[in-house]
Amino acid sequence: MTDVDVAIVGAGAAGLAAATMLREAGRSTLILEASSAPGGRARTSFPPVLGGAWLDEGAAWLHQAEQNPLVPLARQAGHRLTPAFRSESRLYIDGRLATAAEHAAYERAEARWTETVIARTAEGGPDIDVATAAGPLRLSDPWVPTLEAWSASLIDAVDAPRLSLADWNTNQLDGTNLNPPNGLGRLLRDLLEEPAGPIRYGAVVRRIGWNGGGVAVETAEGSVSAGAVIVTVSTGVLASGLIAFDPVLPAEAQAAIADLPMGLLSRVVLRASGDDRLGMDAGTMAFRQVRRFGDPFMSFIAWPRGTDHVIGFVGGDAAWKLAPDPAAATDFARAEWRALFGAEADSNFAPGSFTTDWGTDPYNLGAYSYARPGGAGARAALTLPLGDGRLLFAGEACRTDGLAGTVGGAVLDGRRAAAAILEQGAGGHR
Numbered sequence: 254m255t256d257v258d259v260a261i262v263g264a265g266a267a268g269l270a271a272a273t274m275l276r277e278a279g280r281s282t283l284i285l286e287a288s289s290a291p292g293g294r295a296r297t298s299f300p301p302v303l304g305g306a307w308l309d310e311g312a313a314w315l316h317q318a319e320q321n322p323l324v325p326l327a328r329q330a331g332h333r334l335t336p337a338f339r340s341e342s343r344l345y346i347d348g349r350l351a352t353a354a355e356h357a358a359y360e361r362a363e364a365r366w367t368e369t370v371i372a373r374t375a376e377g378g379p380d381i382d383v384a385t386a387a388g389p390l391r392l393s394d395p396w397v398p399t400l401e402a403w404s405a406s407l408i409d410a411v412d413a414p415r416l417s418l419a420d421w422n423t424n425q426l427d428g429t430n431l432n433p434p435n436g437l438g439r440l441l442r443d444l445l446e447e448p449a450g451p452i453r454y455g456a457v458v459r460r461i462g463w464n465g466g467g468v469a470v471e472t473a474e475g476s477v478s479a480g481a482v483i484v485t486v487s488t489g490v491l492a493s494g495l496i497a498f499d500p501v502l503p504a505e506a507q508a509a510i511a512d513l514p515m516g517l518l519s520r521v522v523l524r525a526s527g528d529d530r531l532g533m534d535a536g537t538m539a540f541r542q543v544r545r546f547g548d549p550f551m552s553f554i555a556w557p558r559g560t561d562h563v564i565g566f567v568g569g570d571a572a573w574k575l576a577p578d579p580a581a582a583t584d585f586a587r588a589e590w591r592a593l594f595g596a597e598a599d600s601n602f603a604p605g606s607f608t609t610d611w612g613t614d615p616y617n618l619g620a621y622s623y624a625r626p627g628g629a630g631a632r633a634a635l636t637l638p639l640g641d642g643r644l645l646f647a648g649e650a651c652r653t654d655g656l657a658g659t660v661g662g663a664v665l666d667g668r669r670a671a672a673a674i675l676e677q678g679a680g681g682h683r
């Protein structure tokens with residue numbers, strides 16, 4: 254039995270930030286982390302198939318730099334952040350590069366679609382889904398399937414008919430995007446692991462008792478008793494029942510979790526077999542026109558940082574379908590690449606690939622949360638302290654400021670939960 258002021262479940266951005274703030278205020282903390290490393294869904298790794306190049310498997314971009322708490326922290330620590338998405342974006346139609354006029358038509362369609370959908374949010378009324386919000390444009394404009402594939406399935410990791418319009422609109426992330434030089438997972442680790450204090454790795458929390466003066470946080474290796482607990486696991490993990498709450502969570506909290514399911518965004522990485530870079534500069538983004546709604550779709554970033562690999566991104570229903578089968582995901586990536594560059598382009602790649610496992614890893618169960626239509630209020634509902642402030646949820650899913658689903662939002666939310674504990678004086682009495 255270990256005894257601390259505040260126990261924290263999860264060593265992702267939210268958990269690390271919460272622990273840091275509590276420790277600075279003189280509280281004792283212990284983070285319990287199921288996996289063997291800090292960072293959670295921000296993970297920089299070196300997949301063997303990439304021959305030494307690093308890969309951000311999850312979060313890669315510091316979104317909304319103007320509001321992102323990691324940006325000043327990184328700069329103070331001397332990290333040089335570079336603007337993201339500076340390379341060309343290439344649209345392909347039926348196996349050929351679109352003309353300049355077609356690229357321009359696509360951009361006009363994007364502006365029209367965004368304007369139409371945003372106008373629906375301004376109308377008030379019930380929180381409908383993003384697909385319905387496009388109205389007649391969905392039937393008349395041939396670019397809308399591509400725009401939905403990008404704006405919903407890839408960016409929000411869920412297909413448009415299942416995504417709350419209000420939540421989509423709140424989390425537009427239309428500010429500046431920056432990249433850290435050595436990966437976002439690595440940056441998070443460098444900045445936040447040490448100040449967060451003790452972390453117990455391989456500690457899978459299975460039960461949280463919160464009925465009484467303090468809390469009991471139980472793992473297979475033992476129990477931690479604390480004045481309060483901050484739970485930062487994903488809403489996918491919460492919904493899975495991996496952690497039993499005793500007493501069970503109030504109906505409002507359960508409804509909030511159900512209204513914030515996890516979307517899925519997967520990366521499939523292929524490595525070049527030779528020197529042919531198909532005339533594309535480092536970081537070129539390539540994608541094709543989507544003809545039908547729900548057609549599985551992949552966009553690519555070619556040769557990031559001058560490396561010899563391409564990263565394919567697949568999101569929403571298509572990603573969930575491929576999640577249990579990395580070989581099928583690789584076949585899909587190769588087929589999508591052929592759809593852009595022709596059958597012979599398949600020989601650009603060496604055998605083997607790397608596919609992320611966010612959908613199947615029991616400690617993530619998805620990439621990031623989205624709100625169901627009608628569920629946009631769930632993020633605020635999940636922040637409400639339970640048991641006189643002894644039990645708090647925190648993390649990306651709890652943000653209501655436009656940073657839901659981001660690392661920056663998770664950091665801010667860990668701090669929010671820590672501040673709530675300090676304000677209420679909870680977590681000090683055991």
Ligand SMILES: Cc1cc2nc3c(=O)[nH]c(=O)nc-3n(C[C@H](O)[C@H](O)[C@H](O)COP(=O)(O)OP(=O)(O)OC[C@H]3O[C@@H](n4cnc5c(N)ncnc54)[C@H](O)[C@@H]3O)c2cc1C
Pocket residue numbers: 262263264265266267268285286287288291292293294295310311312313314315316456457458459485486487490495496518519520611615616617619620621647648649650657658659660661663
């Ligand atoms: C593919 C992908 C791309 C993304 N792209 C971006 C991006 O470019 N920019 C951006 O800002 N964000 C991006 N995100 C989102 C971002 O990674 C998350 O919003 C953020 O990292 C979430 O932090 P968190 O602390 O809320 O949760 P997490 O990082 O999930 O932390 C929770 C921790 O809890 C642990 N845990 C789970 N269950 C248990 C248990 N029972 N006991 C103990 N520990 C447990 C987990 O292992 C994890 O470490 C992306 C995510 C993915 C997956």
